[in-house]
Amino acid sequence: METKVIKASGDENLDRDIMMEAGNLIRSGELVAIPTETVYGLAGDALNPLSASKIYAAKGRPSDNPLIVHIAEKKALFKIAETVPEKAEILINEFWPGPLTIIFRKTPAVPKETTGGLDTVAVRMPVNDIAREFILSAGGYIAAPSANSSGKPSCTTAEHVYEDMKGKIPLIIDGGKVGIGLESTIVDMSGEIPCLLRPGMIDIGMLREKIGEVEIDPSIEGVMDENARPKAPGMKYKHYSPRGELYIVKGKRERVISEINSRCADAAKKELRTAVMACEENIERYRADIVESVGSREEPGSIARNLFSVLRDMDKNKADLIFSEEYDVPGMGMAIMNRLVRAAGHKIIDTDK
Ligand code: TXA
Ligand code: MG
Numbered sequence: 001m002e003t004k005v006i007k008a009s010g011d012e013n014l015d016r017d018i019m020m021e022a023g024n025l026i027r028s029g030e031l032v033a034i035p036t037e038t039v040y041g042l043a044g045d046a047l048n049p050l051s052a053s054k055i056y057a058a059k060g061r062p063s064d065n066p067l068i069v070h071i072a073e074k075k076a077l078f079k080i081a082e083t084v085p086e087k088a089e090i091l092i093n094e095f096w097p098g099p100l101t102i103i104f105r106k107t108p109a110v111p112k113e114t115t116g117g118l119d120t121v122a123v124r125m126p127v128n129d130i131a132r133e134f135i136l137s138a139g140g141y142i143a144a145p146s147a148n149s150s151g152k153p154s155c156t157t158a159e160h161v162y163e164d165m166k167g168k169i170p171l172i173i174d175g176g177k178v179g180i181g182l183e184s185t186i187v188d189m190s191g192e193i194p195c196l197l198r199p200g201m202i203d204i205g206m207l208r209e210k211i212g213e214v215e216i217d218p219s220i221e222g223v224m225d226e227n228a229r230p231k232a233p234g235m236k237y238k239h240y241s242p243r244g245e246l247y248i249v250k251g252k253r254e255r256v257i258s259e260i261n262s263r264c265a266d267a268a269k270k271e272l273r274t275a276v277m278a279c280e281e282n283i284e285r286y287r288a289d290i291v292e293s294v295g296s297r298e299e300p301g302s303i304a305r306n307l308f309s310v311l312r313d314m315d316k317n318k319a320d321l322i323f324s325e326e327y328d329v330p331g332m333g334m335a336i337m338n339r340l341v342r343a344a345g346h347k348i349i350d351t352d353k
Helices: 017-027 049-059 075-080 087-097 131-135 158-165 204-211 253-269 280-285 298-315 333-343
Strands: 004-007 032-034 043-044 068-070 099-107 118-123 171-174 185-188 193-197 245-250 272-277 290-295 321-325 348-350
Touching: 017 032, 017 043, 017 131, 017 171, 032 131, 032 158, 043 049, 043 290, 087 099, 087 204, 158 171, 158 298, 185 333, 245 333, 253 272, 253 280, 253 321, 272 280, 272 298, 280 290, 290 298, 298 333
Parallel strands: 004 171, 032 171, 068 118, 099 185, 245 321, 245 348, 272 290, 272 321
Antiparallel strands: 032 043, 099 118, 185 193
């Protein structure tokens, strides 16, 4: 299959033809990759069970891993969510459209193929104009996981999507580099007490400020027990990983720098290709084959925006051994470290110990 890449502007009038073509593909059961404000999504018709199986096949993703349903208008929610609890309503009014996914009990309109067999459905209303126009032209209910191949870092540019989906899908809509760079926050509102399943730009403090008590799924903090079952099934899989071996090095600044430099020097003797993922403020201090800046600690959003593309660069640069600083920054730190710890397969070197 040939994969076309078309640039969109976000202007409704200029993009009319693209949206028509993309909408027709979705209605005929095909897949289209689209930009959103978080990461690129691999879109199919959420109400068509065959589209869900196509998505799983294109990503190489296990089919017990449920998909998020994307809508463009609030009224679309009532066809797919059985009930909308009062606190969910508060979050919707506050954060939609935007990078927040909410889990509801589902109606029979949503096929089990889309929800990986669950009785609940994850719903999100993106704020990105291209995504919204696309959803409307494609019938209003779009299932879209991140557009990466399963296990790889999520895609923040159309080029990343092309690397992973070339020959597998007919169309990629190119909306440029995404603004946020990490996937949406997921909060489960289907039970008694709201529960955070995946951290994102909308952080736990922002949720608690609006609705009070919010639990944190045990899979998010600390090293996950082999037997623990995270409530978001996708969070149990190996994820975001580069091919090289990645370690996170934490502790005081000077200790981290000298630990990484000494490990890189040792590795060079074994003819391994070494790489460091550092903040802008520290890059001059490292000695390795590849030293790449992830962003500035002064601007945590820059680290979130660049993280996945830097992880992809590690593969392009053929790094064998990779060291990353810890980015325990305010606001987005929890989301950044959640992705980085998974990418490193929980391998953390603590220089304070
Ligand atoms: O920002 C985003 O959310 C992006 C863009 C494309 O919108 N999408 C995304 O989808 O990250 P995906 O499929 O890569 O991640 C969805 C996560 C998975 O971990 C999945 O297990 C969880 O959401 N999930 C989906 N439906 C669920 C449900 N009913 N209950 C619990 N977890 C669910
Ligand atoms: Mg994903």
